[in-house]
Amino acid sequence: MTIEVRVPTLGESVTEATVATWFKKPGDAVAVDEMLCELETDKVTVEVPSPSAGTMDDIVAAEGETVGVDALLATIVEGDGAATAEAKPAASAGAAPTGNTTDVMVPTLGESVTEATVSTWFKAVGDSVAQDEMLCELETDKVSVEVPSPAAGVLAEITAPEGTTVDASAKLAVISGAADGAVEPAPRAAEAAPAPTSGGGDVEDAPSAKKAMAEAGISRDQVAGTGRDGRAMKDDVARAVAAAASAASASGPAATASAPRAPVPADDAAREERVKMTRLRQTIAKRLKDSQNTAAMLTTYNEVDMGEVMDLRNQYKDQFEKKHGVRLGFMSFFTKACCHALKEVPEVNAEIDGTEIVYKNFVHMGVAAGTPTGLVVPVIRDADSMSFAEIEKAIAEKGRRARDGKLSMAEMQGGTFTLSNGGVYGSLMSSPILNPPQSGILGMHKIQDRPMAINGEVVIRPMMYLALSYDHRIVDGKGAVTFLVRVKEALEDPRRLLMDL
Template structure:
């Protein structure tokens, strides 16, 4: 007997509501087939079957609230599943029942499925198809690329054969475990693909007028409480299903409309003023990528939630630069990686965080969670936007290990190969605007973290030292922090300790 339990729901999320069961007791299920959908405060989470068999028991019904790892259902692996062994059971989003017969005599039909997208990520946008219907592909050859909130995910061919049908065209929104297309395994000819004449059916196509779409139970209750009709709410769930957050958005919009006398809350984006026709003809409108939408949302959430304040200092980089110049060739020869300045800053921050642990902590409700470790986020600019891969246990690493890890994560970020796990769990972040020439800026917190250090351009400036004016390579440092947990004294102390460690790197070796 295989148990189906509630998966991990994401950071700080401990419970969810059963939105929809797509299977009932007695149904035959295949491995990884979607059984039900859970709804949290932020996202919807699909629960796949962990084994093939027959769904023998449903423990948690639709509308029930369940915690992480709670038992949802049981699957009898020993039951007769021969009826479902040949054709893959259709998911609610599948729109074609004839795909199993597409291959004919040329080979078995194979579904091209959406892979696992990462923790708490339930949907993606089809960015690009690299193959078209009728193309012959090799096993593991890249077929298409999906774009999630954080990373790009490549979808390889599950077998060698011929693409016979594409169900989700570029631009379509697909769910984890959904079907992207169908292919015929083996050396099939292109002629086998010709009957598939309906590639225009996409995963996010509107449902037929007569189709009955079951809305999330929590959404129904909230619509009733707010007095909203179904046609007043736009559903963003599977097949247009209305989720709880859709009702909240609709309720906010309807409440804001008549509020002429009371001050209205600031909108997420200011409506555009009318544009003259001659200017509109020269404009280009491009839809924001999921990554850019997520960056915008999280930065605004950070400003709205944290009591953010920034303190500044400057550091004389002479000692660090001389040390790097003296040992960089020997360092690269021994460790196989270049010695950069980022490892100096990571070590200096780890050193300072030990003395000022508030900057490495986070707020959870009415509690302060202190981290007895340092998972250092290092902001990396990519062609699609800013991402923050995490160097885990940076406080236990040496200069060489830090440089190797940063180099590896940076390359993976620029290639769009980072996984969700590699960008989660950071306790503090460093952002280097100096690589772009920034002289001074105020970085925005990366929630739920309480601190972020901004590095800037190294610039020679005249400095008064021991009564003499000398030219020194100087860098401005900026620490943005959450004033709810970090006091001004702690923030200034942290920045001074970073400055001291960089101006005299020997302090790092002696833990001073």
């Protein structure tokens, strides 16, 4: 019986995808739910599992083809179930010879996150581990996730080495035996398996690696495989191409198709350092560019005299910290002022969903924070109903978790408006980029003493430039300017916040 493999549902508003990689070829045995291929859409990567056990018959949509929802991808000749046993590998020989084994699986990564990259292993094969001891760290598009050991014992096998991209249900490692020493440790990785080789031999390289080698025009001998038994992976090909490009630059020839850069003098090339972008940095780059490509972004500017806020803060900061246990900063004033202005100009707190405008009757305030690994935006939920002290505590706690890389996915989702304080780095003026699908972001800048004309006299005042970037598709110029003026008025006379004026 022939079974059809079709494109699954790709998600709301997604109508087509590109076939990125086939993991099986005609004639291969497949097990039910075994991954056959990978599709790429403009939003996510989708894996296509086998609907039945059997033998791969025909691939209808080749790698690189664009297919619609429910399009035919391949056919499978249904077997009698033997394929299931053949397709799934036996228990790893790297596990300890006695005792129970426990699989270490990828933990929950968060809503809409389907894959992660193994960034660091803290343990090696053969090491003893305690329950809940950190084994490795995964890096997703947004956060780093630490993986604790589910049991005490010996790390018998690492199935996903550093640099491997894993899906949300993948196995990372195997823990064998018990912590009481009843089980002999497994051999160290250097002893248990031969070092990766650059030769193909009988090892089947990853289909994506074969495709990448063909596109780059390099041979298998130029690629050092780091996969199981020396299997070449796509990342291995990328490293080989980069190494070839560096060698070509160092020897002086012009750039080739595999290294489309201008020729680099040998002395300059020797001083360069090539570092792979982290997934977080790649995501930041993609989201910021997508924001520019999607929204009709415009920025309006104003300036605010921070004298009243600074005087009020200086007057009450000691009492505030003594009572609430947190310092009184400027962010709570700006948060309050923005929440006040958003009530009057609700479109700045709204978002576009298709042909509809979604107005939010609440304010989930995103507060952009710089971290050693990149920019993140934790969200202060229901900021419009919080006191100054509650806002300051929430910002301090989120900022600390952001710097430590401990933010969860949930803490960075659902924001309706964002504050970005470039002033802490000395920025005098900038145009912040929207954080989609939000329609507004307020840029704060450095407080600087400047001469101002007040009542016919020139006086020195502590001034700050404000910048509101907004999506002109939903926010008109009048609304944007009105919002910024209301923020300015509330900061220059904080009593207006108490009077709701």
